[in-house]
Amino acid sequence: MTARDIQLDQNGRLRHFLTTEGLSQQHLYEILDYAESFVGVADRAVKKVPLLRGKTVVNLFFEPSTRTRTTFELAAKRLSADVLNLDVSTSSATKGESLQDTLRTLEAMHCDMFVVRHANSGAAHFIARQVAPHVRVINGGDGRHAHPTQALLDLFTIRRHKPDIASLRVAIVGDVAHSRVARSEIHALNTLGAREVRVVGPRTLIPSEIEAMGVRVFHDVSQGLADVDVIIMLRLQRERMRSALLPSEHEYFHCYGLTQKRLRVARPDAIVMHPGPINRGVEIDSEVADGERSVILQQVSHGIAVRMAIMALIMGSVVPASAAED
Amino acid sequence: MKLEHTEIERLIEDMQDQAERLLRSTARGDPLVIGIHTGGVWIADRLRRALHIDSPLGELNIAFYRDDFSRIGLHPQVVPSRLPFAVDDRHLILVDDVLYTGRTIRAAMNEIFDYGRPASICLAVLIDRSGRELPIQADIVGRRLELEPDEHAKLTGPEPLALVIKQSG
Numbered sequence: 001m002t003a004r005d006i007q008l009d010q011n012g013r014l015r016h017f018l019t020t021e022g023l024s025q026q027h028l029y030e031i032l033d034y035a036e037s038f039v040g041v042a043d044r045a046v047k048k049v050p051l052l053r054g055k056t057v058v059n060l061f062f063e064p065s066t067r068t069r070t071t072f073e074l075a076a077k078r079l080s081a082d083v084l085n086l087d088v089s090t091s092s093a094t095k096g097e098s099l100q101d102t103l104r105t106l107e108a109m110h111c112d113m114f115v116v117r118h119a120n121s122g123a124a125h126f127i128a129r130q131v132a133p134h135v136r137v138i139n140g141g142d143g144r145h146a147h148p149t150q151a152l153l154d155l156f157t158i159r160r161h162k163p164d165i166a167s168l169r170v171a172i173v174g175d176v177a178h179s180r181v182a183r184s185e186i187h188a189l190n191t192l193g194a195r196e197v198r199v200v201g202p203r204t205l206i207p208s209e210i211e212a213m214g215v216r217v218f219h220d221v222s223q224g225l226a227d228v229d230v231i232i233m234l235r236l237q238r239e240r241m242r243s244a245l246l247p248s249e250h251e252y253f254h255c256y257g258l259t260q261k262r263l264r265v266a267r268p269d270a271i272v273m274h275p276g277p278i279n280r281g282v283e284i285d286s287e288v289a290d291g292e293r294s295v296i297l298q299q300v301s302h303g304i305a306v307r308m309a310i311m312a313l314i315m316g317s318v319v320p321a322s323a324a325e326d
Numbered sequence: 327m328k329l330e331h332t333e334i335e336r337l338i339e340d341m342q343d344q345a346e347r348l349l350r351s352t353a354r355g356d357p358l359v360i361g362i363h364t365g366g367v368w369i370a371d372r373l374r375r376a377l378h379i380d381s382p383l384g385e386l387n388i389a390f391y392r393d394d395f396s397r398i399g400l401h402p403q404v405v406p407s408r409l410p411f412a413v414d415d416r417h418l419i420l421v422d423d424v425l426y427t428g429r430t431i432r433a434a435m436n437e438i439f440d441y442g443r444p445a446s447i448c449l450a451v452l453i454d455r456s457g458r459e460l461p462i463q464a465d466i467v468g469r470r471l472e473l474e475p476d477e478h479a480k481l482t483g484p485e486p487l488a489l490v491i492k493q494s495g
Contacts, residue, residue, distance in 0.1 A: 033404045034400070034404050036404070036406055037387065037389070037390070037404050037405070037406040037407070039406070040406050040407060040408070041390075044440055044441050045440065045441055045442050046439075046440035046441075048440065049390035049391065049437075049440070050390070050391060050436070051390050051395055051400075312390075312400050313400055316395060316399030316400035317399055318396075318399075
């Protein structure tokens with residue numbers, strides 16, 4: 001079984017949610033449409049629906065994350081699931097073995113879903129291959145490989161502002177080389193037929209073979225942002241500074257930081273997005289991050305609804321397909 | 327068997343009479359109308375206009391409250407619920423097209439209570455068919471039908487409305 005199709009069952013329904021690569025338009029729109037229904041839940045007196053009552057969701061985080069873990073936790077709780085948060089250290093030299101042991105232990109506690117974040121690419125796929133047939137796995141970010149729920153919540157935010165995705169020019173700006181978000185977004189945007197997907201950044205932070213993914217590469221930010229409808233800023237991972245890929249934060253802001261002035265070459269109604277956490281004054285100016293084009297906080301709220309939709313969908317597929325034809 | 331648009335309109339007029347009598351006798355003023363997706367919304371919209379209720383129509387999609395999620399998964403209909411009013415301390419008229427097992431109504435009431443605490447709920451249905459599995463009865467009924475378990479009543483619409491009884495299998 002390839003890494004790609006392990007997330008679909010024999011009827012093509014989503015079973016795990018590991019990557020946007022290989023998903024159809026129909027899969028993506030199904031998630032976005034369900035998410036629309038979940039948005040309203042947050043505005044009610046009781047911010048919960050009973051869909052996953054009695055299910056146990058484990059946030060299995062091998063890499064620290066507050067924001068992603070919190071939104072997964074809230075999403076699961078708003079579906080009435082019970083949630084267990086486990087921050088597991090990766091320091092063990094026998095990672096593979098201890099991971100399997102961890103999984104067996106959690107399965108013995110009758111957990112139904114794992115949300116996995118791991119510094120190694122492919123970790124969520126690995127776990128999806130290990131778990132019992134009724135257990136579901138969501139990739140909450142693996143190495144440089146994929147962060148599919150972030151991509152979906154970004155698509156959801158884009159669609160709410162600009163419903164006709166086929167007409168859009170989208171620029172992804174910054175450290176594309178280390179970004180699992182960028183990779184998942186490029187796959188998803190191309191599947192939905194976006195008019196143009198651009199990646200913009202310094203040569204050291206743009207992988208050389210990236211054009212094969214169906215993007216246009218720009219090293220000059222003014223050219224890269226010209227006439228775009230959507231700007232997705234990536235977080236500059238400060239730890240990269242030490243590895244001599246960049247001269248300094250100051251220099252980076254000078255060349256690639258998103259300022260009001262640079263924003264002017266984009267379309268007048270362009271929206272500015274960022275997966276967070278933002279480094280003010282490094283990849284984005286505060287004036288832009290807090291400005292009227294910024295939809296950064298909407299991304300956070302939408303993240304809960306989108307994760308609810310994904311969890312409900314894949315838990316729903318535990319049912320044998322023959323019974324679903326009612 | 328089939329009910330055509332004009333017949334259904336007559337049934338809705340009759341439901342209007344019943345609703346007016348019920349509201350008078352129970353002294354419930356200023357009610358709100360909530361329809362259950364999809365057919366219930368069509369009937370609720372007509373009933374609301376017939377009763378000259380100014381408040382907007384509430385629309386309920388009970389997909390997230392169904393009791394068969396663990397058996398059939400997520401329901402494919404995803405129109406969001408929309409209650410453009412506060413239900414707290416209000417009298418509600420809950421409307422569906424066909425009352426059958428009663429499970430949809432149970433789910434709908436559970437969902438309504440997640441929006442707030444209404445003063446009362448009465449149930450109005452176009453068709454009250456046999457086959458109840460829960461202790462739920464309608465207060466306002468367009469027509470009662472005795473149907474076999476393999477017979478299904480399906481409303482199509484919204485313009486024109488038509489109700490078809492079909493045999494499954």
